[in-house]
Amino acid sequence: MRLKPTKLRVFSQITFFLLFLFLLLRTEFRGSLSASGSEVRLPYPVGLFFQLDPLVALSNALASHALYRGLLWSLVILIPTMFLGRFFCGWICPLGSVHHFFSSFKSERKRGKQLIESNRYQRWQTTKYYLLIVAVVAVMMGTGIVGWLDPFSLLVRSLGLSIVPATNYGLRAALAVLEHSRFAPVQTVGGVLHFMLGTLLLSFKQPYFRQGVWLGVIFIFIVALNFRITRFWCRALCPLGALLGIVSRWSVLGLVKSAEHCNDCNRCLLRCQGGDDPAGGVPWHQSECHLCLNCVQECPEHSLKFKFFPRQKTVGTNLQRRKVLTGLAAGAALVPLVRSTPGFAAERHERLLRPPGALEEEFFLSRCIRCGECMKVCPNNALHPTLTEAGIEGLWTPVLVPRIGYCETSCVLCSQVCPTGAIWEITPKEKGWSVDVSGAAKPIRLGTAFYDRGRCLPWAMATDCIVCEEWCPTSPKAIYFRTAEVIDAAGNVKQVKQPYLDPARCVGCGACEHACPVQDRPAVYITSVGESRSRTNQILLNRRRG
Amino acid sequence: MGTDNTALSRREALLKLLRVAGAGAGAAGLGIWLSEHSWRPEAALAMAAKHGHTVVADPNLPEMAIIQGGEPTQLARQAVEELGGMRRFVSRGDVVLVKPNIGWDRTPEQAANTNPEVVAEIVRQCLNAGAKRVIVTDVSCNDARRCFQRSGIAEAAKLAGADVILPDPSRFKEVDLQGEVLHAWPVFDPFLNVDKVINIPIAKHHGLTGTTLGMKNWYGMLGGQRNQLHQKIHESLVDLADFVRPTLTIIDCYRILLRNGPTGGNLEDVLLKNTLVAGTDPVALDAYVAKAYWNMDVDALPYLKMAANRGLGTYQFEKVRTSVKKLS
Numbered sequence: 001m002r003l004k005p006t007k008l009r010v011f012s013q014i015t016f017f018l019l020f021l022f023l024l025l026r027t028e029f030r031g032s033l034s035a036s037g038s039e040v041r042l043p044y045p046v047g048l049f050f051q052l053d054p055l056v057a058l059s060n061a062l063a064s065h066a067l068y069r070g071l072l073w074s075l076v077i078l079i080p081t082m083f084l085g086r087f088f089c090g091w092i093c094p095l096g097s098v099h100h101f102f103s104s105f106k107s108e109r110k111r112g113k114q115l116i117e118s119n120r121y122q123r124w125q126t127t128k129y130y131l132l133i134v135a136v137v138a139v140m141m142g143t144g145i146v147g148w149l150d151p152f153s154l155l156v157r158s159l160g161l162s163i164v165p166a167t168n169y170g171l172r173a174a175l176a177v178l179e180h181s182r183f184a185p186v187q188t189v190g191g192v193l194h195f196m197l198g199t200l201l202l203s204f205k206q207p208y209f210r211q212g213v214w215l216g217v218i219f220i221f222i223v224a225l226n227f228r229i230t231r232f233w234c235r236a237l238c239p240l241g242a243l244l245g246i247v248s249r250w251s252v253l254g255l256v257k258s259a260e261h262c263n264d265c266n267r268c269l270l271r272c273q274g275g276d277d278p279a280g281g282v283p284w285h286q287s288e289c290h291l292c293l294n295c296v297q298e299c300p301e302h303s304l305k306f307k308f309f310p311r312q313k314t315v316g317t318n319l320q321r322r323k324v325l326t327g328l329a330a331g332a333a334l335v336p337l338v339r340s341t342p343g344f345a346a347e348r349h350e351r352l353l354r355p356p357g358a359l360e361e362e363f364f365l366s367r368c369i370r371c372g373e374c375m376k377v378c379p380n381n382a383l384h385p386t387l388t389e390a391g392i393e394g395l396w397t398p399v400l401v402p403r404i405g406y407c408e409t410s411c412v413l414c415s416q417v418c419p420t421g422a423i424w425e426i427t428p429k430e431k432g433w434s435v436d437v438s439g440a441a442k443p444i445r446l447g448t449a450f451y452d453r454g455r456c457l458p459w460a461m462a463t464d465c466i467v468c469e470e471w472c473p474t475s476p477k478a479i480y481f482r483t484a485e486v487i488d489a490a491g492n493v494k495q496v497k498q499p500y501l502d503p504a505r506c507v508g509c510g511a512c513e514h515a516c517p518v519q520d521r522p523a524v525y526i527t528s529v530g531e532s533r534s535r536t537n538q539i540l541l542n543r544r545r546g
Numbered sequence: 547m548g549t550d551n552t553a554l555s556r557r558e559a560l561l562k563l564l565r566v567a568g569a570g571a572g573a574a575g576l577g578i579w580l581s582e583h584s585w586r587p588e589a590a591l592a593m594a595a596k597h598g599h600t601v602v603a604d605p606n607l608p609e610m611a612i613i614q615g616g617e618p619t620q621l622a623r624q625a626v627e628e629l630g631g632m633r634r635f636v637s638r639g640d641v642v643l644v645k646p647n648i649g650w651d652r653t654p655e656q657a658a659n660t661n662p663e664v665v666a667e668i669v670r671q672c673l674n675a676g677a678k679r680v681i682v683t684d685v686s687c688n689d690a691r692r693c694f695q696r697s698g699i700a701e702a703a704k705l706a707g708a709d710v711i712l713p714d715p716s717r718f719k720e721v722d723l724q725g726e727v728l729h730a731w732p733v734f735d736p737f738l739n740v741d742k743v744i745n746i747p748i749a750k751h752h753g754l755t756g757t758t759l760g761m762k763n764w765y766g767m768l769g770g771q772r773n774q775l776h777q778k779i780h781e782s783l784v785d786l787a788d789f790v791r792p793t794l795t796i797i798d799c800y801r802i803l804l805r806n807g808p809t810g811g812n813l814e815d816v817l818l819k820n821t822l823v824a825g826t827d828p829v830a831l832d833a834y835v836a837k838a839y840w841n842m843d844v845d846a847l848p849y850l851k852m853a854a855n856r857g858l859g860t861y862q863f864e865k866v867r868t869s870v871k872k873l874s
Contacts, residue, residue, distance in 0.1 A: 040695065463777050466776065469754075497753070517774045
């Protein structure tokens, strides 16, 4: 028995999707009880799919005039695409596979005719090329918004920051019902399930992300579009699909339609993924085809075949000059327009705390693809997608929220997973938070801590506290105290230790803000001034930069 | 008479009325029942789980052993031997909880966490004495996964045969600590329902109290808003020590953290002392180590007297039976 090529394709899709999911779930430091090792690194190459992504490579090359670590691997996808066409979209892309799966529910019996018509090539399928043009020009002008639409950015951001945390929440709620049951056997089942899910799926702690709900809703909407039009995302919006479509123009593998056998039944259109017109009487759109091979299989007359060096006229990417120019103009205008507001240069948001290793804002915004890998991996759930803190162009870039989680002293996982070098890879030693940071060493600083004495217990309420000092990770500590005599409400003289901050030693990790017992609005908080990545966002004349 | 096609037959109309009336009655019944069960939601009642873990005192054996001048494993072995051997503390079939300090994301050389070799040796001794299960755990301050791994304690304890349990946030139980300032608090559940508890803190500097020793280590069984405890630190230390009443306390002074505690980080803050102080009187142990390494008198640490008043031990460490041993 011969294995059907479409079966092979489904196998490939499932394999790559599971690989993607596995790597996503392992974009988390799970701790090892049997390893010590002073440096903590992730055991799996969790950024693999980004490194294979030619769009990320292109964006990175345009932003940095170089290729960051590992992005050369994207040639593994790019070069075969030049010869074979968009096999990546049909066989590998995990987001494509999600769309493929959700598109496959449309019933042939009920909607066969409609299905065939909806799978003919449509002019709106060129939208993705114009989006690609806008994004590429924007990245040349200095902002990496291509990541809003890049399929892996979209998938990691949506699943990692919304769907996976939601799944965690749901499973934990269900497990809690079992584990708190009044019946011992149910409790046991709950315990066993908890253990199994814990090793496979659940995060160590329930993760939460700002904007998680919106990221999830957008994702569900994009997936739901498949119920109307098969793989609408891939056909109309995906900029990676567009890029691969363009480079497949000279592909040597093509669809050959033998007109003498075709009886115009149009069955080839029934399960067509790309909307590339495999049917008789019209030219085939090479750059739209995902090579899913459904048409070859469906054809009752066996009149469709993929052949190398076919002698047949095909249509490549067919763009309108006027729209291309509009796209170029839109991309070029975008960045100057958003930067005409003061946020980027003149009035940076005080709480825009970037992760350690992040480049200066100008370089950061052009390299960051808003994928959320850094947020997914952060062990303290400290990194969150921005909404307006970094301006409109900075939507979904990472920001540290110390109240939710501080930056762990010797952790550099976000810099390890960043696929583009927006967070440049650093070592714990380069981060430099465990030694005397005021001396010759130049630690990475995220910002500076400030006290709100009106809310601080020893300053305002004659009460002992200094938990901030206890948690301060530098040595000598950036937070010091003086014993002071205060008078409490009853008129008694009392001695308390009042905290102060030494800005020369503060690295802005946010541990003090996180640990402050004033739960809603902490009495000590971090703002971005003094961040070592910036030359201008500084306070002190003599504070060394990293 | 012809049938009226626009209306239901009497039979059908009656049935329809019955259905509607049934649904209405059901809704009314359910509503009345629910309205009788309305009360303001209360947090789950804290469970009473307080029980001591001490063993009977033996007048022929020392209450405190100070072992100096050896490597961590030797020191731990000798300390337990001086106190009468682990069989005095652990009986066959016991479940033992060993509580090191695994609070911070630091390596052993930085002396912010208990020495892993001391922990491993105590685990081995418990198992040799016939313990059914030895649990090693702590509720860390920094990210627990990093603390457990980088302190070296998880690896060492696991190799020695212990169950190393990470503080899973879903495993805390609301417990009534029955203290003077501490009442209902979430406690990590492995700390409940064990037969014996062995406390292995490390001696460190601490900003608020000057030093953190044995009793302060019990913060590490709590979840919740632990950062409030500093407001009444002495009272809460005593409440926790009273709640646990450990079988044995071993203060790790192999390396001590002299400054910038309890987090440390800088190797210049660490002093090698090659010492272990073990015993059954947690108050005397804290008093001795505070005096020996920080030159702090009893009056500088008010919790010592409070603990003595609560019957947890004596702060006059000079008066307890002490065995001092120097290993070569």
